[in-house]
Amino acid sequence: MLTIYGSPKSSAGRCFWCLEEAGVAYETKSIDFRAKEHKSEAFLQVNPNGKVPALLDGEFTIWESVAINNYIADAYKPELLGLTAKERGLISQWSIWSVADLQDPLIKVFIQLVFVPEPKREEAVIAQSLEKLPAILGTLEKSLEGKQYLVGDRFTLADLNVAFVVGISDDIKFDLSAYTNINQWRNRIAEREGTKRYKALCA
Template sequence: MMIQIYGSPRSSAGRCFVMLEECGLSYEVMPLDMMAKREHKLEPFLKLNPNGKVPCMVDNGFALWESAAIVQYLAEKHKPELLGTNATEKALVQQWAFWTMTEAQPPMVDILVQKLFVPEGKKDLALIERREKQMPGILEVLEKSLTNKKFLVGDKYSVADLMAASAVNIATGLKLDMSMFPNIKAWFAEVKSRPAWVKVSQLRGEL
């Protein structure tokens, strides 16, 4: 049975789409009207993800939510080399996955929601300003970690790069100033040149 994925490649589900493509898997994007019908809050979908959020993946009857967990699952099942080849590499991959979800992504999502989804006059400008001031310090952690390195862990692309790049992709979408981060820019260009990233960029309408 083909893998089913709920969520748009333009959402946090994007990293799941990248991993599906990296693994060369066939998958079906499931329709979910989250605006008019709010189907993500209805019982059929809540049986799959009780949080009422995307992404959610169903693999032969096994439902899994949270994008980082989906990426981890797909890698373990289909491309375990992307999770590292020894205990040290595996720990570092997990480190960057956690960093993405707990440090890098939350402020970017706050900015995104305020700028794109909150009506004019109701935007929390103080929150936007505070979060934008936090971003250089957060990105500097990634910048320094990429000094004289092509990838984050070892000498090859891994889930660490996929996860961190998914956050940087939000930053570039928000038009945050990346000029002070040459290592990130070079690394991100390398990551986005991979066929899986090119395919998902096409799905997002970025190319």
């Protein structure tokens, strides 16, 4: 039995989604941040960074959400990782891009709007981050031109990891209406049973 630490509404969300796509049985251990459980000796044994998510598979432990997804796919649904070296390379490219480039401005705005009380908000951080989004989202929009999915014309970890981060735009009410290809791709992904099961966990 697999054990995932964290909540579907955190960075761990992409791992819950991947577990649902892989169709593998798992149990959840939520971590009480207010009680500083993530910094407890017991949890630091699981993830020395004191962060969620982390995944246990028997005696095996892994942390860092994109790496966890690679592991889940590799172990339980390898086609999500790509069928050829070229597909696997491109899926890795998009997965890394989602956290290295796309996530940074979205998360900065999310933190300001959701966690920082209004009088203390750093409007400059919000403005600078929002300014970066059109170019980054433009890369995704162009890459999806004439395509159903990012790699190999079927749903893979590239779609899951990128769509998870694009989802932050809903939380910050960023208007995506001009991005036709991204919207069609998101609608396609939303129809998947794995996506529906994951979204139900967040409801």
